[in-house]
Amino acid sequence: MVKQKENLYLQTKNNTGDNYNKMTQLTYKDFETLYQPLISSNDAKRKLNLFYLVNGLPQNLKCHENPVYLAGGMPFESMFPVQEIDLQIRDNPGSLTDDQVLSKNYSITKIKMYENEEKIKETESTKMIPVNSMIKGPSKVGLSYALQYSEVAGFPELLELTRQIITRINKPKYDMWDTLLTCGTSDSLAKICDMLIDDNSTMLMEEFTFTPVLHNLQYSGGKHIPLKLNVTSDQSKQGIDPEYMSDLLDNFDKKYPGLQKPKVLYTIATGHNPTGLTQTMENRQKIYDICSKHNIIIIEDDPYGYLQLPKYDESNPLNNPYSKGEISVDQYCKEILIPSYLTIDNDGRVLRCETFSKVGAPGLRLGFITGNKFLIDKLTKLTHLTVRNPSGVSQAVLTNMLIDMGQKYQALPGNENAPFIDGWIEWCMKISGQYTTRRNYMFQSLYEQPAFKEKKFELIEPTCGMFFNTKIVLKPEWSKKETKRIMDYLYCCLLEEGCLAVLGYKMTIDEDFSLERANFLRFTFAKANTEQLFKEGAERFSNAVERLFNEYGVDEKFDLAPQGFVE
Amino acid sequence: MVKQKENLYLQTKNNTGDNYNKMTQLTYKDFETLYQPLISSNDAKRKLNLFYLVNGLPQNLKCHENPVYLAGGMPFESMFPVQEIDLQIRDNPGSLTDDQVLSKNYSITKIKMYENEEKIKETESTKMIPVNSMIKGPSKVGLSYALQYSEVAGFPELLELTRQIITRINKPKYDMWDTLLTCGTSDSLAKICDMLIDDNSTMLMEEFTFTPVLHNLQYSGGKHIPLKLNVTSDQSKQGIDPEYMSDLLDNFDKKYPGLQKPKVLYTIATGHNPTGLTQTMENRQKIYDICSKHNIIIIEDDPYGYLQLPKYDESNPLNNPYSKGEISVDQYCKEILIPSYLTIDNDGRVLRCETFSKVGAPGLRLGFITGNKFLIDKLTKLTHLTVRNPSGVSQAVLTNMLIDMGQKYQALPGNENAPFIDGWIEWCMKISGQYTTRRNYMFQSLYEQPAFKEKKFELIEPTCGMFFNTKIVLKPEWSKKETKRIMDYLYCCLLEEGCLAVLGYKMTIDEDFSLERANFLRFTFAKANTEQLFKEGAERFSNAVERLFNEYGVDEKFDLAPQGFVE
Structure with a gap:
């Protein structure tokens, strides 16, 4: 493939003396040459023969300009039960502070x-x-x-x-x-x-x-x-x-x-x-x-x-x-x-x-x-x-x-x-402005938490999106091989304290490969909708982390399954 | 499989002494026994492991009753740009005779x-x-x-x-x-x-x-x-x-x-x-x-x-x-x-x-x-x-x-x-009432056509649906092996006369198997919308059939490709 591609480069170069410009003008045929070898073998089975299309009509045929359409099974429009749809489009998304679920400013x-x-x-x-x-x-x-x-x-x-x-x-x-x-x-x-x-x-x-x-x-x-x-x-x-x-x-x-x-x-x-x-x-x-x-x-x-x-x-x-x-x-x-x-x-x-x-x-x-x-x-x-x-x-x-x-x-x-x-x-x-506000409330609350100040977790600030990770700073005496069990324990604490997040290891494609880097939880600031909820979420999370550090391996409250949580 | 199924019959019969009633109460397991052998091998590759679900939580865990939701990436509702949709639902479909595309009788x-x-x-x-x-x-x-x-x-x-x-x-x-x-x-x-x-x-x-x-x-x-x-x-x-x-x-x-x-x-x-x-x-x-x-x-x-x-x-x-x-x-x-x-x-x-x-x-x-x-x-x-x-x-x-x-x-x-x-x-x-009206207009017009009266085509009345076939009564001197070419010729006439239909042989799954029964066109009465259009469609179709009978093999106007029409 690489060889083929180099040939293609070469070819276009020879044609114009300008490699870069020509490369930006790749043709359909070029794409075919480059990527057909990467197409799955199933693709060859994909036949598409539309029964309502005909090709190869005689050249001297003079199609009627205004034919009566008795071919395709399309219902006539007056048979559709809905005859108009009116949408209320809001001028602005509802903001967090005034919990504006319905906007007074919209167009129809x-x-x-x-x-x-x-x-x-x-x-x-x-x-x-x-x-x-x-x-x-x-x-x-x-x-x-x-x-x-x-x-x-x-x-x-x-x-x-x-x-x-x-x-x-x-x-x-x-x-x-x-x-x-x-x-x-x-x-x-x-x-x-x-x-x-x-x-x-x-x-x-x-x-x-x-x-x-x-x-x-x-x-x-x-x-x-x-x-x-x-x-x-x-x-x-x-x-x-x-x-x-x-x-x-x-x-x-x-x-x-x-x-x-x-x-x-x-x-x-x-x-x-x-x-x-x-x-x-x-x-x-x-x-x-x-x-x-x-x-x-x-x-x-x-x-x-x-x-x-x-x-x-x-x-x-x-x-x-x-x-x-x-x-x-x-x-x-x-x-x-x-x-x-x-x-x-x-x-x-x-x-x-x-x-x-x-x-x-x-x-x-x-x-x-x-x-x-x-x-x-x-x-x-x-x-x-x-x-x-x-x-x-x-x-x-x-x-x-x-x-x-x-x-x-x-x-x-x-x-x-x-x-x-x-x-x-x-x-x-x-x-984006709304998500920025949410992120701000969430992070303000998290940075104030005791467990953060005690360096029991780290925050990775997102520059984009609706998710962020809280990385648990594992105790030196905890084996990294235990990461999954530790995170499961934390997850149980979170459920009892009342804060829902996603376990990092549930989002790996290869648990063994990533286990040692899976000491995090995924949070979102998308769905909660008041300053108070972010604050409570942060506090509950901090409490859960404190419990992890106090209880894990010392005074465990839960009987965890050795294989971790499965679906 | 049949053997397995008979066993299943037997089993349920033995349990109740009533074969029929029990058969109507097949269990999930019964379906699995009967149909798992028919499932494609791909199915085994279909793994579904939802990262946001956990199972196997400790029994003594007491989930908080009102947790803060910081898990799934669902946007809050006030971020949706549409805040209301109003539908005009018509009381009746528009009728053919008054071409009632928009109804005055509707509910919101x-x-x-x-x-x-x-x-x-x-x-x-x-x-x-x-x-x-x-x-x-x-x-x-x-x-x-x-x-x-x-x-x-x-x-x-x-x-x-x-x-x-x-x-x-x-x-x-x-x-x-x-x-x-x-x-x-x-x-x-x-x-x-x-x-x-x-x-x-x-x-x-x-x-x-x-x-x-x-x-x-x-x-x-x-x-x-x-x-x-x-x-x-x-x-x-x-x-x-x-x-x-x-x-x-x-x-x-x-x-x-x-x-x-x-x-x-x-x-x-x-x-x-x-x-x-x-x-x-x-x-x-x-x-x-x-x-x-x-x-x-x-x-x-x-x-x-x-x-x-x-x-x-x-x-x-x-x-x-x-x-x-x-x-x-x-x-x-x-x-x-x-x-x-x-x-x-x-x-x-x-x-x-x-x-x-x-x-x-x-x-x-x-x-x-x-x-x-x-x-x-x-x-x-x-x-x-x-x-x-x-x-x-x-x-x-x-x-x-x-x-x-x-x-x-x-x-x-x-x-x-x-x-x-x-x-x-x-x-x-x-x-159904609307389609009945359309069918009526269409058939009334078709039965009046010269080509029908001259038995050059037959009509198969549908009892249901939006399609019907017109079956061309081939001349005795035409070979059945020529069916495709004959229908292609008719199709060209139709395009010139101004009436669009679908060729029967385009809707076969095996042209060779069905060629001799493919002497028909599929018509629909779904899309045309006036009595006049049905009448014109019927007349144009009849004219096309007449032309087929006059011109085919005698005085052909079109140079048809031997392979017929392809997509």
Whole structure:
């Protein structure tokens, strides 16, 4: 593969005398050459033969311009039981301090039966093939369209908006990229694994991670290779250790004899789950270069990237630059958001997964994948054969909401020429502001706790996301091999004290590999909703830690199962 | 397998002395014994280890009654940008004659932030495991719930309503059944194939069918075995020929040497696509018995079953018993709807797929599977690992709409004690009434056409669904081997005359097997929306048939490719 790829580099170089520029203009054929060898063998079984399409019509055939449509089984719009959907879109997310669950400031966005007359005419006309052309400006979706059968890859309007999101924030280095709508990132990851993983394929994964992706990997017959994580407050070192990774791949046969060399890296590089870590751009470049050298596809899962948290200020714990209006949308896009791997993607080897669950709503079940057109086409075909397009109702709600936000934003004085998508991005900023407030309350309370002052636990401040870790400073006399049992004991104390968190070792992909680094709990500040709750949570956690230190190995109250907690 | 099953019969018989009654009370273990051998080998790879669940807690642990929730990454409800959704639910589908796309008679159904306070309290409380308990009465879904992460199998409220649909119309013969929400029947079928089909598995399918399911089969490595269909106006013989099927299975090794014996039958028994045929209950019983004998799982795909069409009355073409109010909901349920295979399912071997696409709206992307709990559990696990729950917005729209319809129906005088779900079933009846009107206009026009009177084509009247076939009566001098070329020629004429239909041979699973029976086109009366359009469609079709008879083999206008039309 590497050889093949070098040839490709060479070829393009010869053609233009300009290696870099040409690399950013990789063709579909280039992607095929590079990545077809990484596609799972199942893919060859994916036949798609749409019974309502015909090709090879005689050249002299003169199709009637206005045929009667008696072909596809699409119900007529007046048979849909819902004839209008009105949405109340809030101007601002509810804030923690005033517990504003319902906002008085909102706009009504209507999803009406015939919002987009032209589209209706098109589906009723000669065309048997659904129209999937790019639309020019933003255009609201009508209910007649939302409730009907529609394009498998997603509504063109919504796809266009996702492309605007990518273009505004994470423009890929090459031109031939596209997006595909999915039913959320769970769906995206299942599809990507299905596309790439065969029996005995291997995938590199951060040792602590969002473990459900491990199930997708195993389900397709693949095996995981854990990558050591630097779980540290030193931001320059956070995340995957590039040296460890480079060494591992250069000496893979020695380290994992008998296993296939990894062809995929799954990474949550920004606001990592469960650790809250964010990888520096410098390290991303190193990791990208390693992947390029070994022809590894990068799955970048980025659910939390929009939730950027300014540095916690101990001298002014409740400081929140968002709420003070100190950050413009442009700054947020260019200076605050951490660029995706897409922005350094010379070879088109990155598949970026975004979701509307964290800054929109999980119940929409909407996300999207960005990547080179060859891989996006493969994923679209797979979508055709499985779940088909995500809910039209969800898509219409999201599309019209994004358009509403864009229109309102551009209508503000001075914003006439702002990118349309900035309306949505401003909402993401507002949500970041809310999470900053939550983080502030949480950390203020935690830093005040006796167990923290007594150095019984450490806090790793997240710069991003909704999670953070509390790392238990184990007593010197406790064996590191006991880590799991110690954490189980702490967990029992937490349940009695009344504070729910997630055990670090439950989020490892290989317990043995990571045991000694699993002395942490994952907390979130997403769901609790009053200052008081954060305070109580912190106090209860501190009490639980104190109990651990007083009781464990000395005066234990619980009879722990030797195997730890199992599902 | 058959032996094992007989043992099972025997065992239960010995226990009770009553074979039949006990068979209807098959246990989970019985299903496992019967069907585990039919589960694909992939299933063993499906591990599901939820990181947020713990088991094996010490017995003396006293969980705090009101813990602070700092565990799961669920956004707080006030961060959802939508805070209310209002739906206009029409009282009646728009009728063909007045082209009533927007109805003046509708009710407003609101999806409000905290509709169901109790549920909110539950998700905020101690429970880390999502609540999946059956609810008692119908209960609307709140937006805080609809937009949040939710149960993978579907909203409990909506699942309960699907169980009411099944109980009211197609109550299974055994008790331990359940339903699973899916993203429509495409999703259902992909999942079922994934669960059952291995490399080299075989599946029985009607020779003409909804071909995308063939892709699902092939995708999992399976092979199809076509079953001959009786495409005839004689309703007692329509559909799968039980004798052909019985003979095929009894002599399978001879007929298909080297292939595995089929373990699944995929059938559209009611309002079949593309033929419009409906299998009699007598034949269903025969087919069921054959499947029982050979331990074959039956996938019953029933998208069109609710669209029951009264017999077309040539002396009174526009007669429509629905619109005259001659049919009660109870009659519709008990006398008119064709009972599912579930109602004769002694062994729990039926997986019934329903969709809300045809009587609700396709854009909802909602359907459900009914089957024995063992198989439903397997499918639920698969759902966990792939697409997760269908859109919460779609589920909330459908749930609250069904509840709205139920409440309005029960509020009518005399309906106080009617089953709640009859509100929805009445809607299905109204839709059937609309399709009856459309069928009437379409057939009235077709029977008047010269080409029909000249016996150049036959019509097979559908008793159900939205499709019907026009069977071309081939000239004696035309070779049956030319069927494909003849139909291609007709198709070209149709495109020039201006009438879009689907070629029968494009809906075969094995062109060679079915070529001689592929002299038909599939038409639908679903999408056209005026009397005039049906009339024009019929005239254009008749003109095209006339052209075929005048031009084919004599004075051909088109240069047809020898391989026919390909995708």
